Amino acid sequence: MAETKKQTRAEKKALKERMKHLRSGKLEKRYARTGFIFMIPWFIGAAVFLAYPLGSSFWYALNNIRITPLGRIFNFVGHGNFTQILIQDPDFMVYLVDYLTSTIISVPIIVVFALLIAMMLNMKIKGKGFFRLIFFLPVIIVSGPILGMLNSQGAGSVSAIDTAALSGAIGSVLPEIIAKPISDVFSNMITTLWYSGVQILIFLSGLQKIDKSMYEAAKIDGGSGWECFWKITLPNLRSMILLNTIYTVVFISNNSENPIIGLIKDSMFSGTKEKGYGYASAMAWLYSVVVLILVGLFALLLMTRKDQYEKQVKRAMKARKRETRNKKRIERRNRRNARRIEQQRAKGRITSHTTKRDDY
Amino acid sequence: MRERFTREKIHRFMFGSKDREGFLKQFVVYALLICIGFIYVYPILHMVSSSLMTLDDLLDSSIKWLPSSLNFSNYEQAAKSMDFWNALWQSIVIAGVPTICNLISCSVTGYALARYDFPGKKIVFGVIILSFVLPSQITMIPTYVLYSNLGILNTIWAFILPAMFAQGFKAPIFILIFWQFFRQIPKALIEASRIDGAGHFRSFFRIALPSAKPAFITVALFSFVWYWNESYLTELYVHGVYGQTEWTTLVVQLDNFAANFSSYQQTATAGATNLNESINMSGTLLSILPLLILYFVLQRHFVESIDRTGITGE
Structure with missing residues (x-):
């Protein structure tokens, strides 16, 4: 048994080796070439508008750039821009912390809210088209200046919800650092909710793809609606939740209402000696790294959560393996002991109580 | 009882x-x-x-x-101060032309990713997703310099050129939409056309493109709306930071509403009141009115768009 297994493994390895040396066929090659031809626009674009700016932006960030009538003068300063931003800039760190806290708070709110709306829209209700019309409205309206205008005119919050009392209540329970962003989110409730247009769309189409018969089967087995939600809906929407979370983070970070990107633009065109293109690039790099880390964190948080069923199966498999291993070990030991006893007995120096001693 | x-x-x-x-x-x-x-x-x-x-x-x-x-x-008053008709026309151009370029380049890229296997495909996907997540600010400054070197800064080409090479605004999403859609077309269909003697390009134009109509509608709508609503990059690349050019959009005009209004107030002969909430709100409404009309006319397409394209497959 073990021998054949070893053999097949060796065979497989050899096959792999041979596959490596095998050249792909003519047709395959031609296909790959055509694929490349189709990709040419993207390759050019990625080189010119993505890779080149990315690289030179990093180079800019290490320099102090001054614009003179003769052209741009580069002055290498190393990490000078970064330290200046982190230590001296009065606004950047404040904005960054604000951005981080408000994003971490509002992303779950937006995603959960979008899920709720999507589930309600997915039910059997009258006037579905009308409600959809309303809830997708933000998709087309959400843009920086319009939101800014609405906020400045006080249309960003509902006066019917007494936000002052709410934020006061929050402030009395939680410390200032946590309470402020939360009450900020509440006082801009409408704008927060308005961010969830595309997310509702994505959730809705995900919900419609779930097989209806699963719910029926669960119902027959006596599952309540609550259980159905946790055991069927949510696991099926897992990838969509991840997608929506990432989309929301990206959307909030690129929204022109975000003060940080305004700050980057301001310092880009600032006439002062130490600011300018280099300083702004360094800021953009810092900001991008923070955004990437944030996206990565959210992704990690949501991706590691495995299926409950898979988890159980894995655990059971592991336990079984351990058991069989133990059993085999015990068997081996017993056999060894039995053999030794046999030998001893054959030599004729054994009594019933010396079976376990073998050091003489 | x-x-x-x-x-x-x-x-x-x-x-x-x-x-x-x-x-x-x-x-x-x-x-x-x-x-x-x-x-x-x-x-x-x-x-x-x-x-x-x-x-x-x-x-x-x-x-x-x-x-x-x-x-x-x-x-x-709001319409006059925003120069409404001119701004409307330019908004349509600024949102429409890059959208068409986006459609062409992203569909080609999505088709290549869906239909052909070539070395380094995974890397390409990685780059696409990375470019979606990266804030545009990081490439903004060198791109600005690049455009000014090319002499296309403050012209509409600053939007058209990247869109032509599938690097336009939010292009990664559109590429993924097309990729997802072209994957759903049965491979046998393409192969049948090959047997009938169509080349790669012919089977793309004759078979794949006509069947991808829903994807085209979705991408066109979203691309149009997103270009329309973009103020930050429009101001930087097309409008000009100091407003040097003729190019402007309704959203940009709204962003600079107060300044526009005060300059209008000085030139207006009579009947101009001070800037107040009503005028602000009418300006805001005017700048979203075209999109609202578009939305109510095409609402079915918006609502069904994501279903049909199956963007959510991944």
Whole structure:
């Protein structure tokens, strides 16, 4: 048994080796070439508008750039821009912390809210088209200046919800650092909710793809609606939740209402000696790294959560393996002991109580 | 006996049975939907109502929603100060032309990714997703320099050129939409066309493109709307930071509304009032009005778009 297994493994390895040396066929090659031809626009674009700016932006960030009538003068300063931003800039760190806290708070709110709306829209209700019309409205309206205008005119919050009392209540329970962003989110409730247009769309189409018969089967087995939600809906929407979370983070970070990107633009065109293109690039790099880390964190948080069923199966498999291993070990030991006893007995120096001693 | 029967009936009516939803649950769902729907529409209602108010109405605290008389002079002033017709035309051009370029380049890229295997495909996907997640600010400054070197800064080419090479605004999403859609087309269809003697390009144009109509509609709509609503990059690349060019869009005009209005006020001969909430709101409404009309006309496509393209497959 073990021998054949070893053999097949060796065979497989050899096959792999041979596959490596095998050249792909003519047709395959031609296909790959055509694929490349189709990709040419993207390759050019990625080189010119993505890779080149990315690289030179990093180079800019290490320099102090001054614009003179003769052209741009580069002055290498190393990490000078970064330290200046982190230590001296009065606004950047404040904005960054604000951005981080408000994003971490509002992303779950937006995603959960979008899920709720999507589930309600997915039910059997009258006037579905009308409600959809309303809830997708933000998709087309959400843009920086319009939101800014609405906020400045006080249309960003509902006066019917007494936000002052709410934020006061929050402030009395939680410390200032946590309470402020939360009450900020509440006082801009409408704008927060308005961010969830595309997310509702994505959730809705995900919900419609779930097989209806699963719910029926669960119902027959006596599952309540609550259980159905946790055991069927949510696991099926897992990838969509991840997608929506990432989309929301990206959307909030690129929204022109975000003060940080305004700050980057301001310092880009600032006439002062130490600011300018280099300083702004360094800021953009810092900001991008923070955004990437944030996206990565959210992704990690949501991706590691495995299926409950898979988890159980894995655990059971592991336990079984351990058991069989133990059993085999015990068997081996017993056999060894039995053999030794046999030998001893054959030599004729054994009594019933010396079976376990073998050091003489 | 009779009483118990009715009680059972009421219970069933309120909480529902196996095949019917209960009244209570339905009531809660409708109430929630209507409440949240109201919150969604509230800013727009607010906008409409306060844009119709006169100054007296605004100051009168007894008037909250309904203005005492319909007053369209706010719109007139806002439209004049925003240079509405010119800005509308330019918005359509600035949003429309890059959209067409986006359609062409992203569909080609999506097709290549869906249909062909070539070395380094995974890396390409990685780069696409990375470029979606990266904030555009990181490439903004060198791109700005690049455009000014190419001499296309403050012209519409600054939007068209990247869109032509599938690097336009939010292009990664569109590439993924096309990729997802072309994957769903049965491979046998393409192979059949190959057997009938069509080349790679012919089978792309004749078979793949016509069947990808829903993807095209979705991408066109979203690309148009997103270009329309983009103010930050439009101001930087096309409008010019100091407003040096002729190019402008409604959203950019709205962003600089106060400045525009004060300059209009100085040139206007008569009838210009001070900037107030009503005029602000009418300006805001004017800048989203074209999109609202587009939305109500094409709402079916918006609502069904993501279903049909199956963007959510990944």
